[in-house]
Amino acid sequence: MQKLEDGIHHFQANYFASNRELFEQLAAAGQQPETLFITCCDSRVVPNLITSTAPGELFIIRNVGNIVPAFGRGPLGGVSAAIEYAVEVLQVGSIIVCGHTHCGAIDAILHPERVSHLPNVTRWLRESERIPQLIADRYGFLEGEAQTTAAIEENVLVQLENLRTFDFVARRLDEGKLKMNGWVFKIATGEVFDYEPRSGQFLKLVPSDETRPPLSERAPAAR
Ligand SMILES: [Zn+2]
Incomplete structure (x- = not known):
């Protein structure tokens, strides 16, 4: 706790002091x-x-396993409310779902x-309960870590x-007012892999001034 209090003082004396105008404007x-x-x-x-x-740039939802309960099927609650507010009121232009390596929730899903x-964790993870079967069907040839990465x-x-089960999300996607991306953050390397629908693969995000090699020369990055 002392570490956090010291951290607040450090934040106020440093980051906040240097960015006071930003906070006042926000x-x-x-x-x-x-x-x-x-x-x-x-x-x-x-x-x-x-x-x-x-501050002010990301509207963030965090939960065990970065799960979005489907509208009308999953539990209604904080996640649905935050999505509704972000899309309908704040009118965000993009939604990113970011999973990560070494995720305890994925371990629990598998x-x-x-x-x-843990009854609450079990109930929450039910939204992803089809993943073990999906992995067995599509990625039975993978083993160990590669299979976990696929999950x-x-x-x-x-x-x-x-x-997409939220009608206001689907509508904005169809109108071209909203973009969605799926990411995986690799903790040990700091790399981020972005889902590319065209190839059906998660590919490493590279700086925009770095030329991406043609699709055919890119290895499936995270597996
Ligand atoms: Zn996790």
């Missing part, structure tokens, strides 16, 4: 974030840090018996599908 004008960022609770994933974004003593990626894609 307080006066309100927030206008461009992106709704949905990720896991995991303490090793720090959205503003990995995207180098400032091995539900390990969390059977992390598929879990992100399931949430992108679930986002």
Whole structure:
């Protein structure tokens, strides 16, 4: 706790002092974030840090396993409310669902018996309960970590599908007013892999001034 209090003093004396105008402007004008960022609770994933974004730029939803309960099927609650507010009121232009490596939720989705003593976690992860079968059907040829990576990626894609079950999300996507991306953050390397629908693969994000090699020369990055 002392570490956090010291941290607050450090923040006020340094970052805040250097960015006072930004905070004053955000307080006066309100927030206008461009992106709704949905990720896991995991303490090793720090959205503003990995995207180098400032206060006011990301509207963030965090939960166990970066899950979006489908409209009308999953539990209605904080996630649905935050999505509705971000899209209908803040009118964000993009939604990112960001999974990550070494995710305990994915481990629990693949091995539900390990969390059977945790009724709330078990119930929450039901939204992704089709993933083990999906992995067995499509990725039976993969083993160990490669199979876990496939599950992390598929879990992100399931949430992108679930986002479309909200009519206001589907409408804006169809109108071209909203974009969605699926990411996987690799903790050990700091790399981020972005789902590319054309190839059906998660490919490493590279600086925009770096030329991407043609699709055919790119290895499936995260697997
Ligand atoms: Zn996680």
